[in-house]
Amino acid sequence: MNETLIFTVLTLCALGVVAAVALFFVAKKFHVWEDPRIDDVEKMLPGANCGGCGFPGCRGLASALVKADTMEGLACPVGGSQTMKSIAEYLGRVAEEKEPEVAVVRCSGSCQNRPKTNTYDGVSSCAVASSLYAGETGCSFGCVGFGDCVKVCAFGALKMNPETGLPEVDDEKCTACGKCVKACPKMIIELRKKGPKSRRVFVSCVNKDKGAITRKACKVGCIGCGKCVKTCPFEAIKLENNVAYIDSYKCRLCRKCVVECPTGAINEVNFPPRPPKEAGPAKPMAEKAAVATAAPVSAPVTENKGAEQTENVKKESEKVEK
Amino acid sequence: MLKTFKIGGIHPNDNKLSKGCAIEKMPLPEKVVISLSQHIGAPATATVAKGDKVKVGDLIGKATGFVSADVHSSVSGTVVAVDAQPDTSGVRKPSVTIAVEGDEWNEQIDLGAENIPDITPKEMMDAIAHAGIVGMGGATFPTHVKLSVPDGKKAEFLIINGVECEPYLTADHRVMLERPDDLLKGVAILCKVLSVKKAFIGIENNKPDAIELLTKKAAGGGYGDVSIEVVPLKVQYPQGGEKQLIDAVIGRQVPSGALPIEVGAVVQNAGTAVAVYEAVVKHKPLIERVVTVTGKSLASPKNLLVRLGTPVQALIDYCGGLGDNTGKVINGGPMMGRAACNLEGGVTKGTSGVLLMNDGEAKRKPSSPCIRCAKCVSVCPMGLEPYLINVMTKNGLVAQTEPLHPYDCIECGSCSYTCPAGIPLLDFIRLAKGEVMKIMRARKS
Numbered sequence: 011m012n013e014t015l016i017f018t019v020l021t022l023c024a025l026g027v028v029a030a031v032a033l034f035f036v037a038k039k040f041h042v043w044e045d046p047r048i049d050d051v052e053k054m055l056p057g058a059n060c061g062g063c064g065f066p067g068c069r070g071l072a073s074a075l076v077k078a079d080t081m082e083g084l085a086c087p088v089g090g091s092q093t094m095k096s097i098a099e100y101l102g103r104v105a106e107e108k109e110p111e112v113a114v115v116r117c118s119g120s121c122q123n124r125p126k127t128n129t130y131d132g133v134s135s136c137a138v139a140s141s142l143y144a145g146e147t148g149c150s151f152g153c154v155g156f157g158d159c160v161k162v163c164a165f166g167a168l169k170m171n172p173e174t175g176l177p178e179v180d181d182e183k184c185t186a187c188g189k190c191v192k193a194c195p196k197m198i199i200e201l202r203k204k205g206p207k208s209r210r211v212f213v214s215c216v217n218k219d220k221g222a223i224t225r226k227a228c229k230v231g232c233i234g235c236g237k238c239v240k241t242c243p244f245e246a247i248k249l250e251n252n253v254a255y256i257d258s259y260k261c262r263l264c265r266k267c268v269v270e271c272p273t274g275a276i277n278e279v280n281f282p283p284r285p286p287k288e289a290g291p292a293k294p295m296a297e298k299a300a301v302a303t304a305a306p307v308s309a310p311v312t313e314n315k316g317a318e319q320t321e322n323v324k325k326e327s328e329k330v331e332k
Numbered sequence: 333m334l335k336t337f338k339i340g341g342i343h344p345n346d347n348k349l350s351k352g353c354a355i356e357k358m359p360l361p362e363k364v365v366i367s368l369s370q371h372i373g374a375p376a377t378a379t380v381a382k383g384d385k386v387k388v389g390d391l392i393g394k395a396t397g398f399v400s401a402d403v404h405s406s407v408s409g410t411v412v413a414v415d416a417q418p419d420t421s422g423v424r425k426p427s428v429t430i431a432v433e434g435d436e437w438n439e440q441i442d443l444g445a446e447n448i449p450d451i452t453p454k455e456m457m458d459a460i461a462h463a464g465i466v467g468m469g470g471a472t473f474p475t476h477v478k479l480s481v482p483d484g485k486k487a488e489f490l491i492i493n494g495v496e497c498e499p500y501l502t503a504d505h506r507v508m509l510e511r512p513d514d515l516l517k518g519v520a521i522l523c524k525v526l527s528v529k530k531a532f533i534g535i536e537n538n539k540p541d542a543i544e545l546l547t548k549k550a551a552g553g554g555y556g557d558v559s560i561e562v563v564p565l566k567v568q569y570p571q572g573g574e575k576q577l578i579d580a581v582i583g584r585q586v587p588s589g590a591l592p593i594e595v596g597a598v599v600q601n602a603g604t605a606v607a608v609y610e611a612v613v614k615h616k617p618l619i620e621r622v623v624t625v626t627g628k629s630l631a632s633p634k635n636l637l638v639r640l641g642t643p644v645q646a647l648i649d650y651c652g653g654l655g656d657n658t659g660k661v662i663n664g665g666p667m668m669g670r671a672a673c674n675l676e677g678g679v680t681k682g683t684s685g686v687l688l689m690n691d692g693e694a695k696r697k698p699s700s701p702c703i704r705c706a707k708c709v710s711v712c713p714m715g716l717e718p719y720l721i722n723v724m725t726k727n728g729l730v731a732q733t734e735p736l737h738p739y740d741c742i743e744c745g746s747c748s749y750t751c752p753a754g755i756p757l758l759d760f761i762r763l764a765k766g767e768v769m770k771i772m773r774a775r776k777s
Contacts, residue, residue: 127422128673131696138759141766143673144422162728219416219424 047101048073054097055086060164062087062187081106088165088185109259110204111186113167113179115159117198118214118277119152120174124228140195148227151217153177153198159190181208181280203258207280211256211263213238214277218251225273232275238267334537334566335583337576340713341568342746344499344667346538350626350633351502355510357637358650360432364407364641365417366392368426370680371466372473373399375426384411389438389617392428395464401474401681402464403428406619406639408436420644420663420677421670427678430641441616448517448613453525456612460525463611464681465618468603469493469504469572470664472682475604479525481593488596490523490531491581492605494546495565495572497536498665501685503622504602506635508535508542511606512549518605520555521612526598531560533602534581536567569667570744574599576713588740603684623647623679627688629655641678647686648675659694662687667745697754708747708757714740718747718757725760730767738764739772 051072059067063086065074075084081103086093091108098105124147130139136158144150155175160168167183168190170176177190181204190199198216213232217224221233234252246260247267256267256276268276369375376393380386386405393403409432416424437443451459461476481487492515496504508515519531533550535543543564550560563581570576575586577599584595592599600608603621610616619640626633631652638647644663648654654661662669663677665685672686708718717736724733738761747757 131694133756133759135759137763138756141763142421142670142759144418144424150418150422150424 045073045076047076050100051075051097054089054093054100056088056093058088058164058185060088060185060187060189062185062189075101087111087187090185111201112181112184112204112208112210113186113188113190113199114202114210114212115153115177115179115199116212116214116216117153117176117196118230118275119147119149119228120176122174123230124149124152136193137195149217149219149224149231151196151198151219152215152228152231154196158193158195159199162189162193164189205258205263205280209263209278209280210258211261211265211268211276211278212258213247213254213256213275215275216253218253220252224252230274233273235272237270237272238276241266241270334564335580336566336568337571337579337713339579339715340711340746341570341576342711342749343567344569344749346567347499347628347666348502348505348538349500349628350624350635351505351539353502353506353633353635355506355622355635355637358639358642358647360407360435360639361642361646363409363412363429363431364639365643365676365678366403366406366428366430366641367417367419367678367680368393368403368428370403370472370640370682371401372471373397373401373477376400376403378414378426378428380405380411380414380428382411382414385409386411386430387436387438389441389619391617395461395474399474399477401466401476402462402617404464404617404619405430406641407432409433418674418677419680420672420674422673422677442614443616445613445615448521451612453527456521456525459612459615460608463607463615463617465604465607465611466681467601468607468621468681468684469601470668470682470684472680475600475608478598478600479522481526481598485593486596487526487528487593487598488530489582489598490519490526490528491577491597491599492519492531492533492602493572493574493577493599494533494535494539494542494602495577496539497567497569497572498667498669498685499569500626500687501624501665502626502635503624503684505539505542507606507622508539508546508602512545514606514609515602516546516549516555516560517613518607518609519560520558521608522598522600522605523558524556528598529557529559531558532581533560533562534565534571534577535562536565536571538567570713570742570746573713573742573744575742588737618681621679621681621683623683624685625651626685627658627690628693629658629690630688631655638679640681643676643678644672644683644686645675647679648688655688655690657690658688659691660689662689667749668743696756699754699756701753702755703753705752707750707752711746711750713744713746714742716741716761718761719755721764722755722757722760725764725767730764731771733764734768734771739769741765 052069055068057068063071065071081098085108095105126146127148128146130146134156136154136156139154145154153176157170159177160170165183165185167180168177171178186201188201215232217231224231224233232253236249238254239247239249244260244262246257247254265278268278374397377396379394380392387408390405392405395402407430409430412431413429417427418424457476465475466472494504494508523531533546543562547562550562565571565580571580574592578592578597579585586592586595607618620637623636623638625636625647634651661672663672666687702719712718721733721736721738741761743762745758751757
């Protein structure tokens, strides 16, 4: 009895020793040297593995950073410039200064602004719906509203507003990883400069149809009248394919275009309310700004327009039609 | 035992409500919206401007590039707009809108001609290309491109697709019954262009009258050294798919990613063959087609000969109008057609049917989780694994679906049809197909 026990234990020990010796030599023979700095850099990164940098996870970026000679083109959008600075310091390089960015939803086609023309009863996915047809409204460029962007956001920065049917970005949580930009089949979401105090001015529309058609489909669409282009003192706005675009790096946030826009397609967010003395078209804008500041998120804002402004719009779209 | 294809397949109720209705000529509409992008490939470039007068058969869009097709005016009248107009799916496409005035035809069209002219295959091919003919089964691939056999390959057989496996549709069935001589002459022309001696006409067994008539006519001969054989096929969806039809008729399997010419076959639709006959013999471009307007909620289902560009609404009105209980209007058949959201969109070269579904039929089944029954795998005519492609695509692994060959999917919808859990498999496979093909193209270039 005793003998059996001793024999078993000894055999097992011997096997263990043999295996250990074999493994020791195998490990020596097949050892792959890896730069120890990769581990250190990986620890400095946020570890979200979101892929926002363009690499499959944080380790991918870490090894690319260690292998590269400069920091050019390599950045962690989640950690931001602070993280990149510390990594650059560790690697003995100079970090690239990058303006903080944020995802911006360029569509204000809420249920009120953009009436439905048909009902979609298929799969609740923006990608599927937009592969099948033009969409539930007259605007084939606008938000589909099934929240593909919300599904891919790893930081919970996007949520659907059930009232407007549009996604909203939480500035605080958004890390500008760009996943939502890729997920949106309509290419509505854009990464824009965050701006001082998160103040931004942007054209909240991507509709390339002619003014009259856009106007019919959506109350707050860009009709491509070009008024903003003429108004902008900094040449930050360009008009292409019937839609205006504001370059966030050229824009100095003067907000002249916001007042000028006949349809209210240009949104301003996180600005203090305008002085009440301004009359005319500026009036509803002031309300809008107030709403925007009340909500910390860059909500696409909807508001009722004054009769004056509607008149203005009519004239403008007639002009465009001609 | 009747022939059919070997992998997968389903048996939906065929619901051929309009099979007994002779083809009726649809009265001319007030205006037509002719899309310049009615085919696969580059849209045609408009050759007319606003205010121009056109006659029936005049060229209004010139093909741009190799894979493209000419577009002709289907009516006579004045061009009122050359711009982007929404099609039945609401997508804006370059189009020519013509206000109809009278019915004056281009002088070159000779409607009286009946005999195949004595011209070379090359000239016949040019006539087909200039007539703007595309595959009329629905895929709308330019016919002259399909007939251009690449160097080093040889066509052995021509297979005419008279299967019409889509439920409800009867357009090809009526064409085969009412125009058998034109069809056979078209087949003879196609054979000459391809320089093949043997042509098959594949017809499903649910059309015994067409099988009998064409067998009798074909046996009569008179088509030179071309022998035409009618092959009755067992009813099974999607037999009208090119690869399935080749498998059913000549028992050869087209490899994944390859074209039918790889196994020596060229497939053309029955309607296309008639259009080819008209183009070569009568110099008549493709300006009209037979459309089945059908559905259980429609007063009188019909087979209509419709000028291209006629608004779909006009067809429905002609057949009794939209019923109150209409849930969906489908452009095409119930299996592969797409729900239309804009009935002002015009009939195109690929519109084989307009189907009205009532509220009950139109509703999608509520979907529940996959129960791993593998029914989708057993019915897929391309031998794919729909459940796997679906779940991978849903979970963001589209790029990894490449080894599962989503690009082989013919979008027949058999998987979605058969799924007991009501999972919309095809929707996600179609996404994966698009994504994977994009990746493959990027890798190539």
